[in-house]
Amino acid sequence: MNTEAFVAGLAEILQVPPETVTLDYKLDSGNWDSVAVLATIALIDEQLNITVPAKDLVSCASVKQLLDLIAARTDQNPAAQS
Amino acid sequence: MKPVRSAIKAIASDLPDRELTNDQLAQELGGDWDAAKILEKTGIASRRIVAPDECASDLAVRAARKLFAAGACAPADVDFLLFCTQSPDFFLPTTACTMQSRLGLSTRCGALDFNQGCSGFVYGLALAKSLIEAGTAANVLLLTGETYSKHINLRDRSARAIFGDGATATLVSAVESDEELIGPFVLGTDGRGGKQLIVPAGGMRNRHTPETGIEKEAEGGNWRSLENLYMNGPEIFNFTLQAVPSAVQQLLQKCGQTMDHVDYFVFHQANRFMLDRLRAKLRIPADKFCLHMESYGNTVSSTIPIALEHARAEGKILPGQKVMLVGFGVGYSWAACMIRFAT
Known part of the structure; x- marks a missing residue:
């Protein structure tokens, strides 16, 4: 995946500057509410064409956990990235 | 002779009078959501909500009367009534049966409820088409009516921001047509x-x-x-x-x-x-x-x-x-x- 584009999208969802969204950025420190989760589902669908179980997404505490979750799902759906 | 097909002849709707705006929601529920943010995130500025003594069937009956008043057909011409709802008046009898007499439909009219939600109107069209093209009915009155507000907790701001109450009436009739409508x-x-x-x-x-x-x-x-x-x-x-x-x-x-x-x-x-x-x-x-x-x-x-x-x-x-x-x-x-x- 294009991590840079994904993080830029995530920063927009969280309404924070992109440079603040580092791997250990704490998602619950800002706007990680139900609307942000919906927007992230849309972002993942748009950029990677995969779905991530909502309960796993909600329980992500950091950006690293979120990227790991997506990477694990992408491995399960290698064809989905085209 | 052209084959008999089903076609949508007319649609009417009815909404409750009481309005629930984003301002009211923001005021009632507090938190970090203001009216503008609710509109931005949902695309919804306002919803209509039934009164405590008002049911989905009341809205649907009003929608059907609008259809008759507009001249779509006479109540006596309806030979099948379908009512899609997840907010029925009673466990039994079937709400559609109670609506037959309220609307003054013929006693030769078939009537049934079907329990579906957001897919319900398209399911209703599939049922109406089947009834008509099999020759079972000629004028199907397809009603949809829902009052999710009665299912939603007043302190569930997520659901209250999304759902509104309302009903529609659609007349699906037999027509002669070469093409599928x-x-x-x-x-x-x-x-x-x-x-x-x-x-x-x-x-x-x-x-x-x-x-x-x-x-x-x-x-x-x-x-x-x-x-x-x-x-x-x-x-x-x-x-x-x-x-x-x-x-x-x-x-x-x-x-x-x-x-x-x-x-x-x-x-x-x-x-x-x-x-x-x-x-x-x-x-x-x-x-x-x-x-x-x-x-x-x-x-x-x-x-x-x-x-x-x-x-x-x-x-x-x-x-x-x-x-x-x-x-x-x-x-x-x-x-x-x-x-x-x-x-």
Whole structure:
């Protein structure tokens, strides 16, 4: 995946500057509410064409956990990235 | 002689008088949501909510009377009544049977309720088409009516921001036509998603007890009891992103056509956020895609007929044009079809 584009999208969802969204950025420190989760589902669908179980997404505490979750799902759906 | 086909002859709707605006919601519920943010995130500015003594059937009866008053047909001409609701008046009798006498329909009229949500209008068209083209009925009155406000806890701000009450009446009649005016259909079901949008208690599986009525705090500061509507928004969004594009492709395949052949798309008006994503994913041009929920919210089985009638009144749908309808949601259940208004 294009991590840079994904993080830029995530920063927009969280309404924070992109440079603040580092791997250990704490998602619950800002706007990680139900609307942000919906927007992230849309972002993942748009950029990677995969779905991530909502309960796993909600329980992500950091950006690293979120990227790991997506990477694990992408491995399960290698064809989905085209 | 041309073959007998089913066709949509007329649509009417009825909404409760009482309005619930974003300002009222923000004021009542507090927190970090203001009216502008609710509009931005949902595309909904206001919803209509029934009075405590007002039922879905009352709205649907009023919608049907508007249809008769507009001259669509006489009550005596209706030979089948279908009522789609998840807010029936009673466990029994069937609400449609009580509506037969309220509307002054013939006693030779068939009547039944069917329990579907956001896919319900398209399912209703599939049933009406089958009744008509099999020769069982000639004029089917398809009613949709929903009062989710009665299922939703007053302190569930997420659900209250989305759903509004409303009803519609559609007359589907037999006509002679060389071309199919309703259909083909793609229908689908995945019961594994049932728990994601559910009123868990109050039916026969989990009957009402004092415990089922206890309100508890849930995710995002929303409150509800087991007798209230529960909606897992993110999981339903996931389902929608999979099911809707797939249903659209299956329907096009069944028609032997491509997206470019479709003149206008009317999807279930769930919320603007979801529809924006679906439209982008399916690459549908904005001017061919209906967005019409700002003043009503998500009225469940009534969103498609309300939007369809609005688009027709605005001149966005002309007679003979190919229109794709797609309903999706609670169940999980989904349904897509093509329709055309007769020229």
